[in-house]
Amino acid sequence: MSTSPLAADVNRGASAFRGRIGRDARSGHYAVPHRYRLHLSTACPDGLRLAVGHSLLALDGSCPVTVLPAVPDRPDGGHAALLPLYEASAHHYTGPAVAPVLSDDWSGRIVSTHARDILRDLDRFAYDGDTCLYPCGTESVIEAVERMCTEGIEEAAQSAGRAGTDPAERAAALEVLIGTLGRLERRLLDAEYLVDDRLTAADVELWVTLVQLDTVHRCHLDASAVHRIAGHHALWAYARRLAARPAFGRHVDLDGISRRHHGRCQGLEAAGAAVQILDWAGHAADAPDTSRR
Structure with a gap:
């Protein structure tokens, strides 16, 4: 599966970043260990889904997780800790810096804020072989x-x-x-x-x-x-x-x-x-x- 381009609508007031992880170096983002990081709050259902999936896939060593506070600390409902990522990823971004986020540590930018895409892409990482969240045909x-x-x-x-x-x-x-x-x-x-x-x-x-x-x-x-x-x-x-x-x-x-x-x-x-x-x-x-x- 090829990656889709990173996109954000800075006028909607909500995040819309939907980059994807590809299979090899020919893609803009490919599944290499120690490149990506998850930012999430387990008090949020999307964050909880990703935390569970991340654990099932045994990705602790290859894709670290930054756990955010249950209640966002900005008046617009965003997280101050995520604001630099949003500002680096979209010129003049004015929306809330919401979680969850999959970021690229190599570039300091956001790959995706779409939780279900992120979980599917985490399933593409190398894992222990015991768990596959999206088996072929399901x-x-x-x-x-x-x-x-x-x-x-x-x-x-x-x-x-x-x-x-x-x-x-x-x-x-x-x-x-x-x-x-x-x-x-x-x-x-x-x-x-x-x-x-x-x-x-x-x-x-x-x-x-x-x-x-x-x-x-x-x-x-x-x-x-x-x-x-x-x-x-x-x-x-x-x-x-x-x-x-x-x-x-x-x-x-x-x-x-x-x-x-x-x-x-x-x-x-x-x-x-x-x-x-x-x-x-x-x-x-x-x-x-x-x-x-």
Whole structure:
């Protein structure tokens, strides 16, 4: 796969850098160890996905990670530590310096700020051979899971918990959410993982989405809705199993997720806030820290 040119729309007020990692030196950015660096916050779902994927691929030695604060320190929602990278990468850049970022230490510029592109490109790096997040022939299935997580869980949960939304719209959004969870539940009744009985990017995507559902979106749902969500026992058992794995559980920053949520969210807390589905802190504690960083 060839790399696409680095691009940024400095007038949108949001990052849009989408360079890609290529296979060899003929590409502008190629997969060589010790050239690239990840900048992320694990309190952000995109940052958490990348942290988990980075650990699964055992890239600690070849692509270091700079962990950023849970709450950005600039009024525009960006990180001061990332501003030099943004300014070096786009002339007169005026948007927020947001994470996550994959940067090129050789040039001091940004390669990409698109989380899913970054995860796919990390999968192109040399790794230990035990894990491949995008096995050949699974891309379309993984993309389908990504859409289910984005539209059927994330967006549906936001709509179901949004204050001021018409009750009929909230009910419809909740039914979309429950229906999506039900389809995933049926898939996991007799399978350990979502795709080809092996751990892939689909599992990283779904697991992080479930973390967000229980730690963020649940707070804006009523208790009845949360009980319906929690009733998908195979799905939450799957989330619990993954949370107990070091590559997953040790990256869960519950305090950071809470501070980020309260710093950004304007919604009203509902009764579901008191109905925790999983003990994320307990399962994360069960995951030993095997980090080589």
